[in-house]
Amino acid sequence: MKKILQASLSAVLVLSLVGCGSTKDEAIYQDSIDAYVNEIDMDYAYDFTKTLSTDTSLHDNSLGFRTSGSDAEHRTANYLAKEMKAIGLKNVEKIPVNVDKWQYNDASLTIEGTNIDLMSVSYMVNGTDENGITAQIVDCGTGFAKDYEGKDVEGKIALVGVDQFNESWIGGYIYEAYEHGAKALVTYDLDGYGRFSDDDHQIQDVCAEDIMPTTIITMSEYKQIKKALKQGHDMVTLKVDSVMEEGNGTSYDVVGYIPGKSHDQQIIFAGHYDMYFTGFQDDCSAIGTIMSMAKTMIDSGYVPENDIVVVAHGAEEWGATGTEFDWTRGAYELINNVHPE
Structure with missing residues (x-):
């Protein structure tokens, strides 16, 4: 897993720096690339991903759920905002967006006899x-x-x-x-x-x-x-502590910036931080990757040509009832109703 993260961190930076990847461009930015690679901290990438995935204080239940508008999603948004500030991202925002709330806490199925x-x-x-x-x-x-x-x-x-x-x-x-x-x-x-x-x-x-x-x-x-x-034995008791509140939830998209030389364009690194079953791969590793990319750029002293925006959005695993597009809710609300620019 660490090798995969390292390859991702290195490859995406090169693409960000050299654009279409010509030899001339690569030579121009080689010093920045070398400085970046030297600052890659794989322990940070892995440990951050693991914490986001397995820290039980960031879960709603024993199965490792963190879902749309839930208590765990709110706690995790606070954690992400604090970490973005700690690694040096600027203008960190915890942006509220409207969602259908779903929080699953516990359930049991017992059979008489x-x-x-x-x-x-x-x-x-x-x-x-x-x-x-x-x-x-x-x-x-x-x-x-x-x-x-x-x-x-x-x-x-x-x-x-x-x-x-x-x-x-x-x-x-x-x-x-x-x-x-x-x-x-x-x-x-x-x-x-x-x-x-x-x-x-x-x-x-x-x-x-x-x-x-x-x-x-x-x-x-x-x-x-x-x-x-x-x-x-066919008499059962099913108890389900699950709450779905249509239109009555708040999720948070957490956003931080690496200011560029120009503010005319933006490069966006994004992933979702809600999950089922601890979600190391889906999608905590993506959040760990983009946070590590941002930290490495800042630590290496790199100043991008354009603003780089790091976005951790909620309400992807589910955020809207009665639609096949439930997975878009957190991102949709951010770009349509909060920050259309």
């Missing part, structure tokens, strides 16, 4: 009240209309295997369960993006309206439930 007690993971919808939903759970196969034939799920909890890569996005499964009267939906992953093992949670943005509590469990956990159902 068994010792099954799982932490199912909520999608970007509201959860249950503190008492949860106690009802029958019905195995509805792969969650399409034909899988509900002959099954009564009215007022019950539907259990569905999903494949969001080859079959349908999660919204399709939610709406199908809703049409058949289910009170909540519990899913498990059959196949999909980045599937690694039967112990993975494969959550994706819902791209759907907030119509029922919806969670995901692992394939291994599904096998436990399937065994319990065969033994006649």
